[in-house]
Amino acid sequence: MSTQKITIEYDDTTVRYFMIASVIWGAVGLLVGVLIASQLNFWQMNFNMSWLTFGRLRPLHTNATIFAFVGNMMFAGVYYSTQRLCKARTASDLLSKIHFWGWQLIIVAAAITLPLGYSRGKEYAELIWPINIAVAGIWVIFGINFFWTLAKRNEKSLYVAIWFYIATIVTVAMLYIVNHLSLPTGPLHSYPLFGGVQDALVQWWYGHNAVAFFLTTPILGIMYYFIPKAVERPVYSYRLSVIHFWSLVFIYIWAGPHHLLNTSLPSWLQSLGMIFSLMLWAPSWGGMLNGLLTLRGAWHLLRTDPVVKFLAAGVTFYGMSTFEGPLLSIKSVNALSHYTDWTIGHVHGGTLGWNGFMAAGMFYWLAPRLFKTKLHSVAMANMHFWLGMIGILLYVASMWVSGIMQGLMLNGTNEDGTLLAYPNFLETLQAIRPMMLTRVVGGTLYFVGYLLMVYNLFKTFASGSPVNGTVEVEADEKTIAKIEQKFPGFINAPVLYSCGLILFSCIWMFGDGIWMILGLILTIAVCVAAIMHFEIAGSKWSQWYDQLLEHSYVFTILVFIAAAIGGAVQIIPTVTINRADNIEGRIQVPYTPLELAGRDIYVSEGCYNCHSQMIRTMVSDVMRYGDYSRLGESIYDHPYQWGSKRTGPDLAREGGRRSDDWHYFHMINPRDISPQSNMPAYPWLNTADYDLKALPAKIDAMRRLGVPYPMDLSEEDIHEQARAQAIEIANGLNERGAVTDENKQIIALIAYMQKLGKYTDTTQVTMNPTENQE
Amino acid sequence: MFKQMMVDDWANLAAIATFAFTAGVFIFVVIRAIRMSKQKRDHMANLPLSEEPLKQTDNHE
Numbered sequence: 049m050s051t052q053k054i055t056i057e058y059d060d061t062t063v064r065y066f067m068i069a070s071v072i073w074g075a076v077g078l079l080v081g082v083l084i085a086s087q088l089n090f091w092q093m094n095f096n097m098s099w100l101t102f103g104r105l106r107p108l109h110t111n112a113t114i115f116a117f118v119g120n121m122m123f124a125g126v127y128y129s130t131q132r133l134c135k136a137r138t139a140s141d142l143l144s145k146i147h148f149w150g151w152q153l154i155i156v157a158a159a160i161t162l163p164l165g166y167s168r169g170k171e172y173a174e175l176i177w178p179i180n181i182a183v184a185g186i187w188v189i190f191g192i193n194f195f196w197t198l199a200k201r202n203e204k205s206l207y208v209a210i211w212f213y214i215a216t217i218v219t220v221a222m223l224y225i226v227n228h229l230s231l232p233t234g235p236l237h238s239y240p241l242f243g244g245v246q247d248a249l250v251q252w253w254y255g256h257n258a259v260a261f262f263l264t265t266p267i268l269g270i271m272y273y274f275i276p277k278a279v280e281r282p283v284y285s286y287r288l289s290v291i292h293f294w295s296l297v298f299i300y301i302w303a304g305p306h307h308l309l310n311t312s313l314p315s316w317l318q319s320l321g322m323i324f325s326l327m328l329w330a331p332s333w334g335g336m337l338n339g340l341l342t343l344r345g346a347w348h349l350l351r352t353d354p355v356v357k358f359l360a361a362g363v364t365f366y367g368m369s370t371f372e373g374p375l376l377s378i379k380s381v382n383a384l385s386h387y388t389d390w391t392i393g394h395v396h397g398g399t400l401g402w403n404g405f406m407a408a409g410m411f412y413w414l415a416p417r418l419f420k421t422k423l424h425s426v427a428m429a430n431m432h433f434w435l436g437m438i439g440i441l442l443y444v445a446s447m448w449v450s451g452i453m454q455g456l457m458l459n460g461t462n463e464d465g466t467l468l469a470y471p472n473f474l475e476t477l478q479a480i481r482p483m484m485l486t487r488v489v490g491g492t493l494y495f496v497g498y499l500l501m502v503y504n505l506f507k508t509f510a511s512g513s514p515v516n517g518t519v520e521v522e523a524d525e526k527t528i529a530k531i532e533q534k535f536p537g538f539i540n541a542p543v544l545y546s547c548g549l550i551l552f553s554c555i556w557m558f559g560d561g562i563w564m565i566l567g568l569i570l571t572i573a574v575c576v577a578a579i580m581h582f583e584i585a586g587s588k589w590s591q592w593y594d595q596l597l598e599h600s601y602v603f604t605i606l607v608f609i610a611a612a613i614g615g616a617v618q619i620i621p622t623v624t625i626n627r628a629d630n631i632e633g634r635i636q637v638p639y640t641p642l643e644l645a646g647r648d649i650y651v652s653e654g655c656y657n658c659h660s661q662m663i664r665t666m667v668s669d670v671m672r673y674g675d676y677s678r679l680g681e682s683i684y685d686h687p688y689q690w691g692s693k694r695t696g697p698d699l700a701r702e703g704g705r706r707s708d709d710w711h712y713f714h715m716i717n718p719r720d721i722s723p724q725s726n727m728p729a730y731p732w733l734n735t736a737d738y739d740l741k742a743l744p745a746k747i748d749a750m751r752r753l754g755v756p757y758p759m760d761l762s763e764e765d766i767h768e769q770a771r772a773q774a775i776e777i778a779n780g781l782n783e784r785g786a787v788t789d790e791n792k793q794i795i796a797l798i799a800y801m802q803k804l805g806k807y808t809d810t811t812q813v814t815m816n817p818t819e820n821q822e
Numbered sequence: 823m824f825k826q827m828m829v830d831d832w833a834n835l836a837a838i839a840t841f842a843f844t845a846g847v848f849i850f851v852v853i854r855a856i857r858m859s860k861q862k863r864d865h866m867a868n869l870p871l872s873e874e875p876l877k878q879t880d881n882h883e
Contacts, residue, residue: 282867
């Protein structure tokens, strides 16, 4: 075996680029956050401009902070640490450049399209389909570059941080692709493949795990790398990190349904979501303690080193958020917290505390090293820390108070439970206004602290010059390749028994009659055979496991299986149940062409950011909004619009509740109808025309997705139906003093609002085939 | 079996089955972690600290 010494120069240029991009986009995301928080207090700050309304800017805020700020920060951390842990330069400079510039292009495209109202209407998945394809493509390029680097590595073992990065790359790809499956109706519009409860489940499988695998696992990898570097001590317990990794990856993926508790989601899925969320307490706290205890013997650095200060506080916020998350997943607690500011407080404890502080700690550590200089001002970094800390505490505490107060008021009834204690929704909104204002103060403090970091970092950059790190290794280039070759592969006992177990269990669960019995017998037989075989050849099995951890590709497949299994168990049965012929009781009445156009406007304006369309199985919800929502009542909704926050009231049964002119005047200026409302005014709905020409393509797409529109509905029929319904609504409005015409968006939106809650009762279909309403 | 899953209230069964499955995975991982040799643990834990750059070269970007 020949050995040779080679000097490897790392590609730190890419790290610098991603870091600078993260710093800049973070400022944009936080600025928009402060603006939208202000809009909730002062409706005038919507400026009566369509592209500055809360409904359009809130997705910009979430996408900017998640994908632009944390995304770029994550890439910087991954590129920096992976090269050093592998003792290898990133495999391809070209792929790194494509990754960087492609990602920035995606962010710019998002920053343009979201304020213009191009949205898919699903939280954190709002971007339109061409951008979705670009995201998937760039993510694949990132993955290729990453795994190629692992293949070229000069260090045999894969450190736990690399495990977390692998889990991130594989799982985010899976989640993103499945949740963004869409049927385009034009270059800028599409309908999600999934609808109703199925869409809700897939969305929160994605949404929850976007938190898990985009905002958590990569940052945990960064924690396991940068905290030991910052305190110059190895991680407290490597054993604990191994348990932390597998437990987290395996459990996290099941917890998505906790976003849909007390809804019409099947109860077994709700139970699964709750139980797995509670189980997350253990690995999350194991990871937090492992991170904090790595500071053993170095606690004094908290007084002097801003890097350690930020990292320790960040990990502490991780612990707090991961304690609060399972708490909110308990069904009875969720009945109080869901749709309120408590969830907002929980999310921001995690993003501002965990993500924001970990990013700051990493940036303060990286900047001097990447530019061969000293940090411009330690005092300014300390000031940033305290401004940020006070800002978070004000933000989170006010949202806790706000959420609990509004939850109690909305759920409150009189002593005998026959009347709502606060029947007027606006009364509960007025009660939380001081807390909403406190949130603005907290968010502004955090933003000011962040700006200090921006200034401090750019002064640091300016005081030095960019340098790339190097390392000298004794590399036998064939070493890693030989290890890969030595791997026993997949045709061996543990894998074959596992495949057999999965196959026969599926036959047992999905089969009928003899297949069910055969599946059960074979499942038991495989278990018994595996146990007996293990007793004989146990040592060889453990050897297989140990080798597995040194083979990146095989390890990746195992991680994929661990992450995919939870989604498969939850989603596959729901795909089946969410069909009209499998549902007894209420089935949604499909939208007319005009109502569909109105629904697209509802989605485009981001109304789901403040209004839910899901009446939960709770007494107070039913008393306030009407009969609880059934599974079939949103079965044709692509996308579903159940929402996750009620800044305004639920709209699931809004249809027919109020007159057309009430809706007209309310949308032109909400204060004319409800003086205390904080809803933006939508005057442009009465000046812009709805897209009549696009309707045939949209109806055709809906038909392909399984919505039962008549096959003989021609383009002319669609246009004629839409026009006829619009003229009827417009004439009615004009008679009541509302000046409009039949082409305006407001007409389509009113048509949609008046349809909400309409259903056909299949149990009475022979007696009354027409649509019913509560 | 699948039809029973759709029709019956099988919340308890699903919760127990998945909990047992997860517990099995967890126990396996714990055993593997406990049985990891000290040499291996020390090597892995020190990986971030063992790759300090020996020198830095100017990069004219």
